[in-house]
Amino acid sequence: MDHLNYIQAFRDPAAAGALRARLQELGATLAARGRHVQVMEVCGSHTMSIARFGLRDLLPLNVTLISGPGCPVCVTAPGYIDAAIELARRGVIVATFGDMLHVPGSDSSLADCRAAGGRIEVCYSPRGSLALAQANPGCGVVFLGIGFETTIAPVVSLLTRAAEARVTNLSLLTSFKLVPPALRAVLDDPGVKVDAFLCPAHVSAIIGLQPYEPFARKYGKPCVVAGFEPLDILAGLCAILAQVQEGRAEVENEYDRVVRPEGNPKARAVMERFLQPADAQWRGIGMLPASGLALRPEFADYDAEKRFGFSVGPGREPAGCLCGEVIKGKLAPPRCPLFATRCTPTAPVGPCMVSSEGTCAAWYKYERNQANG
Ligand code: SF4
Incomplete structure (x- = not known):
């Protein structure tokens, strides 16, 4: 099966119809017991798929989907952006994935910094920053290492390659985050x-299933891992509703x-x-104990904070932006007064409107004409 046909197999309308019927059946049973079920889709890619394929419209009325803290760009604190801007102002080359460019810091973004002459270079993989460091041996190069469990290993593997190539002017500004502590914070x-x-x-492909066990056993919350295609998500929701129905x-x-x-x-x-x-x-949640990963002391030479002698602070959220509430699942984007007025993808106020996995961007692109929220 070629790639296109493989993908289409998970978008089959007849199969989607059968899953919708099953969802409606489970929803009706739960509705008869007076149950409303609120499911948090943790990952930003799920959020985007749900909006893109109109899956919200297939749900029973007593089942609601809310977005969680699973967009890595959205949860990056404004102070981290401030730190990257400060590095660029000191003459350091800042290498980053493109989706970080327009994320607001306390006062400005990396795109603003670049427009003002800061050397901000977009890379398509962590290795791009190694090539930059090799091409600019007289200059410090800092790669912005953000993300969840999915992307961490490829980023830190960069350090092995840098050591093998005897590159000494490359370091990482890290903001690595772990999903399970964020889920605990949501439940608490x-x-x-x-x-x-x-x-x-993708996170589950790295961490496996065991880290979710406490949420099922201690908190009594069904946890179902699902892929990103429509049939994956619908099957995942059927599995969740079946668990709820069966207690x-x-x-x-x-x-x-x-x-x-x-x-x-x-x-x-x-x-x-x-x-x-x-x-x-x-961002929006605050400091969570042991919810991230930092470079071990033996790799201090590659740690931008240590190398350049500063520490990342919390920063300030953009005025009026309710991304913190969106990230925690407390607010659907249309209920933010700035949504689709002062805040749009071309003029974003907060990171949830910037990122391709952001909840506000998903609602703006696919669901902004819906009255609910
Ligand atoms: S609509 Fe804009 S300002 Fe409002 S929460 Fe979303 S990103 Fe922030």
Whole structure:
């Protein structure tokens, strides 16, 4: 089967119709018991797929989807952007993935800094920053290492390549984050109602299923891992509603063509070699203990904060932006007064409108004419 046909197999309308019918049947049973079920889709790619394929319209009326803290760009604190801008102002070359360019810091973005003459270079892979460092041996190069478990191993592997190539002018400004502590923070917040998690696909491919067990056993929340195609998501939601209907709370894997129960031990070994647990600042959530990973002391030469003698602060959120509430699942984007007025993808106020995985961007692109929210 070629790639296109492979993808289309997970977008088959007849199969989607059958899953919709099953969802409606499960929803009706739960509605008869007076149950409303609120499911948090953790990952930004799920958010985008749900909006793009109109999956919200297929749900029973007593089932709601809310977005979680799974967009890595959105949860990056403004102080981190401020730090990257400060590095560029000091003459350092800042290398980054393109989706970070327009993320607002406390007062400006990396795009503003670049327009003012700062050397901000967009890379398409971490290796791009190594090539930059080799091409500019007289200049410090800092790669912005952000992201969840999915992307951490490829970023820190860069350090092995730098050491092999004897490149000494490359370092990382890290803001690596872990998904399970963020889910715990969501559940511990009395202002957020979550009945179940649709768990992220790529993150689960690295961490496996075990890290979700406490959410099922201790908190009684069904956790179902699902892929990104429409049939994946609908099947994941069916599995969640079936658990709720039967009074179960278990970890299930509806994406076993990619996610293995044990995850990817090799990737985790790479992470373990370079990184250690650290407290991390989350935009909208604040400082969460042991929710991130920082370079181990033996790799201090590659740590931009140590090399350039500064530390990343929390920064300030853009005035009027409610991304923090969106990230925690407390607010649907249309309820932000700035949504689609002062805040649009071409003039974003907050990161949730910037990122290709951002909840506000997803609603703006696909669902902004819907009255609910
Ligand atoms: S609509 Fe814009 S200002 Fe409002 S929460 Fe989303 S990104 Fe922030």
